Amino acid sequence: ELKVEQNPLFLSMQEGKNYTIYCNYSTTSDRLYWYRQDPGKSLESLFVLLSNGAVKQEGRLMASLDTKARLSTLHITAAVHDLSATYFCAVDASGYALNFGKGTSLLVTP
Amino acid sequence: DTGVSQDPRHKITKRGQNVTFRCDPISEHNRLYWYRQTLGQGPEFLTYFQNEAQLEKSRLLSDRFSAERPKGSFSTLEIQRTEQGDSAMYLCASTPGGREVTSSYNEQFFGPGTRLTVL
Numbered sequence: 001e002l003k004v005e006q007n008p009l010f011l012s013m014q015e016g017k018n019y020t021i022y023c024n025y026s027t028t029s030d031r032l033y034w035y036r037q038d039p040g041k042s043l044e045s046l047f048v049l050l051s052n053g054a055v056k057q058e059g060r061l062m063a064s065l066d067t068k069a070r071l072s073t074l075h076i077t078a079a080v081h082d083l084s085a086t087y088f089c090a091v092d093a094s095g096y097a098l099n100f101g102k103g104t105s106l107l108v109t110p
Numbered sequence: 111d112t113g114v115s116q117d118p119r120h121k122i123t124k125r126g127q128n129v130t131f132r133c134d135p136i137s138e139h140n141r142l143y144w145y146r147q148t149l150g151q152g153p154e155f156l157t158y159f160q161n162e163a164q165l166e167k168s169r170l171l172s173d174r175f176s177a178e179r180p181k182g183s184f185s186t187l188e189i190q191r192t193e194q195g196d197s198a199m200y201l202c203a204s205t206p207g208g209r210e211v212t213s214s215y216n217e218q219f220f221g222p223g224t225r226l227t228v229l
Contacts, residue, residue, distance in 0.1 A: 041222070042223050043220040048217050097143075100152025102151055102152055
């Protein structure tokens, strides 16, 4: 059974600081996705990582994928309050079902 | 709005009642997925359709659950004899389907969800 583990599960950080969220998974896959979810809302696609070494950046967020280590990271640069949300990584090892981590709840404080 | 839509957005029901949810995928998306999300957890896969064919079902999908996509467009998810443990957010997602269609293979676009509360 594919396991997807994120850490930390909760993160409180000050505005302007940098931090990294980690996503480890237990089986071979070269397809990994990052989503954002605001409270009571659905999931918004952030990044699609489809190969080893893939790196994508959008604003203050940068995601990378190391398929050999079965690890993806989501790096936050100079956090702002608007980034407060829950971030999920999801691994596709089947070609249809996405296996999600438990999510990292991020709170950015002044 | 050309995104995935779901109806209703909220449903409160009593234990033992039947409920049905509807999902309209993005136009021309061949694949449609259903997920369930409980508080503090990530979404869990339930089932998916390629056009009108239901191709996979998770073991989470008990006999009380049934999903259909009769014309390959919208889909319905019915839960019979609801239990309190069915309380969750039910999410629908769609993708174009097929490697040749997009480089963002299997990037799933989610709808707003239906929040079910079973009393």
